[in-house]
Amino acid sequence: MKKFLSIVLSILMCAAIFTGCGGNSEGGNTDGQSSGESVKIGIIKIVEHSSLNTIEQSIIDRLEELGYKDGENAEISCMSAQNDSTTIPLMMDKFVADGYDIVVAISTPVATAAMNYSSQIPVVFSAVSDPVAANLTTSLEKPDKNITGTSDSVPVEKIIDMALELTPDIKTFGFIYNSGEDSSVANIERAKAYCEEKGLSYVEANVENSTAIQQAAESLVTKCDAVFSPTDNTVAEGMSILSQICKDAKIPCYVGADSLVQDGGFASIGITYEDLGIETANMVDKVLKGTSISDIPVMVFEDLYTYVNTTTADAIGVELSDEILNSDKTVIFE
Structure with a gap:
């Protein structure tokens, strides 16, 4: 299900893609969310291209396997900044105002912008090459800014x-x-x-x-x-x-x-970007189940x-x- 939204703030318009992200309707373990409960998960990526699209879809698919079904017990909303980082704060403002439970920030530009909101909403990033250099955390083992995630460090x-x-x-x-x-x-x-x-x-x-x-x-x-x-x-x-x-x-x-x-x-x-998305979704699940972000180390893939x-x-x-x-x-x- 895809819906398109123009975000207008004063005279500034963001031509972001805003989608209700739906996974497959079949199967899936429902341990993640019990009946009657609902969560709001926001996903922002910097632009549309194969790598980030793969990560996004892998996150959505894994979340459904974990029991978070868009349109049933979860609202999963996806946005693209269309390679314009100035629009990311507008998207974050919307997620915070709408009471979202967590935001997934795909790519370094999105993660660095989202970090400014981490005191208001937990953030899990994906595809950040060097989280320490990006000032997202001072420690990979013990994240200290209410933001953690997965790294795609390039060898x-x-x-x-x-x-x-x-x-x-x-x-x-x-x-x-x-x-x-x-x-x-x-x-x-x-x-x-x-x-x-x-x-x-x-x-x-x-x-x-x-x-x-x-x-x-x-x-x-x-x-x-x-x-x-x-x-x-x-x-x-x-x-x-x-x-x-x-x-x-x-x-x-x-x-x-x-x-x-x-x-x-x-x-x-x-690494494989599908695996990156899977592990990112696993982190989202941990946060939604109450694990402190400081207890979820940044994952750097070695395989x-x-x-x-x-x-x-x-x-x-x-x-x-x-x-x-x-x-x-x-x-x-x-």
Whole structure:
């Protein structure tokens, strides 16, 4: 069930997507909520793209398995900031005013904005690369700002090592990201440091919005041997454009998330975003059942997988080894 809402505050209008998030109507354990009880769960993501959509849907599905059924014993409302962080406080104001029990903040920009409301409503975040650097908590083990959640820390160094193994002729990396996204900047700084350690050169392209990707990417591929983009929301929004430009140039595009490989990137190492959503929902359940957020450590995933897109590999002329293709730790997209 989808409903669209325009939030107007004075002369400021937020073109946010506001949806009643419904899971599947069948099955599910109802231990989460007993008959007659109802909870309000708000979900905000920074923008619509594959990674965040996967997390959101996984959260909704897992919540239903836990007994929180939208339209029955729960009201689950989803909003998208449409990549405009100035609208997030308006969404949080609405959730607080409407008496919501908890908010799920998907991505670093949403989490940092939602934290300002954590004294009024508990917040569980998802897909935050570095919660400490984002000032969401001073401790991963003991969250201290009424906000906790799941981290999608990008194994930048492992991705670069994989790139050098799969495409060993790389001398120069091209980094494409939005310098306005703190988590992207942090990951790119790590990539720069590791490239310097490895004796590799790098060039950069900053994209302030997804419409800038085409021009930036077309220029970038003329200056590098491989492209790397972290879990950048702006790039993710225009991943189909970036991946096609890289394929046309016969240049591998390494990325920081599995969904970006699914969207045409060449390869990545990392977590599964479906699992990220599941564990985020499990945390929501704990909070709603009375567990203090300070007793729910931030979860950083250590079980990593390799993701490769074989259609992209064929397009850029890279032959993947049987060892990679047949590994239990490899996920293949076509």
